[in-house]
Amino acid sequence: MTDPESRPESRPAAPDPSKPEPPILDPSIRRGFNEPRLSRRQLLRMAGLGAGALGAGAILEACGVSGAKVQSTADAGKTGVGSASWWAKQDLHHVVNFANWPYYIDVVNGKHLSLEHFTAMTGIKVNYSEPIDNNVPFYEKIRPSLTAKQYTGFDLIVMTNNSPPLGYLIEYGWLTPLDHSMMVNFEKYAGPLVKNPSWDPGNKFTMAWQSGWTAIGYNSSVIPSPGSSVEVLFDKKYAGRVGMMSDPQELGSVGLLAIGVEPATSTESDWKKAAKKLQQQKSDGIVRAYYDQSYIDHLKNGDIVVSQAWSGDIFQADLNSKYRNLKFLMPNEGGMFWTDNMCIPAYSQNPKDAMTLMDYFYDPGTQAVVEYYNDYVCPVPAARQVLLHPSGWAATALKEMAPSIGLPTSVTANAPTVFPDQQYTQLSRNYYSYKSQDELTAWNNLFLPIIQGS
Structure with missing residues (x-):
């Protein structure tokens, strides 16, 4: 050579x-x-x-x-x-x-x-x-x-x-x-x-x-009719059984989708509104925990019945007869690509x-x-x-x-x-691309405390 x-x-x-x-x-x-x-x-x-x-x-x-x-x-x-x-x-x-x-x-x-x-x-x-x-x-x-x-x-x-x-x-x-x-x-x-x-x-x-997409995975034996909206993640009837992601980019993005805002074109004002909705979700006891990839294990064992999810995980779980109850939902608001x-x-x-x-x-x-x-x-x-x-x-x-x-x-x-x-x-849907350190700091200051319990 x-x-x-x-x-x-x-x-x-x-x-x-x-x-x-x-x-x-x-x-x-x-x-x-x-x-x-x-x-x-x-x-x-x-x-x-x-x-x-x-x-x-x-x-x-x-x-x-x-x-x-x-x-x-x-x-x-x-x-x-x-x-x-x-x-x-x-x-x-x-x-x-x-x-x-x-x-x-x-x-x-x-x-x-x-x-x-x-x-x-x-x-x-x-x-x-x-x-x-x-x-x-x-x-x-x-x-x-x-x-x-x-x-x-x-x-x-x-x-x-x-x-x-x-x-x-x-x-x-x-x-x-x-x-x-x-x-x-x-x-x-x-x-x-x-x-x-x-x-x-x-x-x-x-x-x-x-x-792949980040969207929603759910247990169809518990939620036979999840609807077609990201709002299923905010439904009080599933309090304590909802999984959210510990990545602030993913968490903030779903919060923006939940308030009807495209993440890629969002503003700091939008971020604050999304953080408020996510904080209310947490305060209402809806979220069991903020997970890394381990969310899929908690969906499988029944700790949670609906969660932010990655498309490949849910597809692969559904291939196993033991987990056929796990389904993927692409909400009307969209999924992060x-x-x-x-x-x-x-x-x-x-x-x-x-x-x-x-x-x-x-x-x-x-x-x-x-x-x-x-x-x-x-x-x-x-x-x-x-x-x-x-x-x-x-x-x-x-x-x-x-x-x-x-x-x-x-x-x-x-x-x-x-x-x-x-x-x-x-x-x-596309993720937001930060244009300055101030923007990155602002995003993290809004969404990390929700994840970390501050």
């Missing part, structure tokens, strides 16, 4: 030494934005994901770097890193180092069928690892290498939309702009929820891996190999195999037809996976939380 240091054209422009480097995320930023989020299949131990939605510019101010901006690869011009001429100089090295979250890709008997097929098709070996169990610690792990303009050891990573780390990586030029000429499958098959997203206009740096994104960190040794792998995941057959295992929101709507009518290599892979999954592929194909219908798409 060619030493990347001998290929100066592969390295992004060095940060301006006169500008402050981005600091390690301090506790005030971590608090509330690094809560574990999603459990994988029930037969596996739970692994967390970071949550939150902090805009890149706001992150800098929130961490005391107001006005500081290192020259980004986005500003590199016609010949810089990520430009068409730069990409034209890149060669395949037939290896790619891929860092992902735990239990987030198809696996059968220790084999990742999708990755094995990719290697057979392209000759590119994938060194797959699962070092990301939270956005913030992983960012802090790779940050020293990026600051030193060195290879992180990864050519492809997966980060959550508008989480503070993703904002940093974009703002400081620590992501390589993608080669859109290699995004053939993406352009043809990517769904509307992941094309041109608000956190990365034009998909300059990212391509979605998987997505989040996305985990593939991106190429700066100083990657194998960027062309990474691009090849990223676009491979937008092939409908590949996504069908990945989705049959994951059951999150699929970024490729056409994968549904492959699940309904398997063919080619995907049919062989799906058949091999079936005994461990234990359900027909049609179950995944027909789930609106995996392949959103028009209603679910229209009800998807």
Whole structure:
């Protein structure tokens, strides 16, 4: 393999030494934005994901770097890193180092069928690892290498939309702009929820891996008719049996939905009204507790009968006959939509190999195999037809996976939380992106005391 240091054209422009480097995320930023989020299949131990939605510019101010901006690869011009001429100089090295979250890709008997097929098709070996169990610690792990303009050891990573780390990586030029000429499958098959997203206009740096919603889970044996509103979380008849989330971003967002305000366009005045409603909910004894991902266990054992919930958790619980009473409700007010994104960190040794792998995941057959295992929101709507009518290599892979999954592929194909219908798409809501440290402080000062019992 060619030493990347001998290929100066592969390295992004060095940060301006006169500008402050981005600091390690301090506790005030971590608090509330690094809560574990999603459990994988029930037969596996739970692994967390970071949550939150902090805009890149706001992150800098929130961490005391107001006005500081290192020259980004986005500003590199016609010949810089990520430009068409730069990409034209890149060669395949037939290896790619891929860092992902735990239990987030198809696996059968220790084999990742999708990755094995990719290697057979392209000759590119994938060194797959699962070092990301939270956005913030992983960012802090790779940050020293990026600051030193060195290879992180990864050519492809997966980060959550508008989480503070993703904002940093974009703002400081620590992501390589993608080669859109290699995004053939993406352009043809990517769904509307992941094309041109608000956190990365034009998909300059990212391509979605998987997505999901934060909405409502409930016990249908206790609440056979929950209605269609988020107000079920505020109903006094369920006092002491309602679960709310301990992430202030999630809590504040549902409070805003409850007062009829879009979180993404809300104002500080709206936040105060939402906090008042949430405080009243707490004072009335409606909330049993504010949970991290453990809410799903409390729903399963009956401690709570309705809760803020993540779509993947409820879908997976419902696959088990023991928990068929747990159902997912997308309220009329909407559900908060989040996305985990593939991106190429700066100083990657194998960027062309990474691009090849990223676009491979937008092939409908590949996504069908990945989705049959994951059951999150699929970024490729056409994968549904492959699940309904398997063919080619995907049919062989799906058949091999079936005994461990234990359900027909049609179950995944027909789930609106995996392949959103028009209603679910229209009800998807974006998180608020903070524009200053004052805004972040104001939000936390309103919602953290509710969670913490102050």
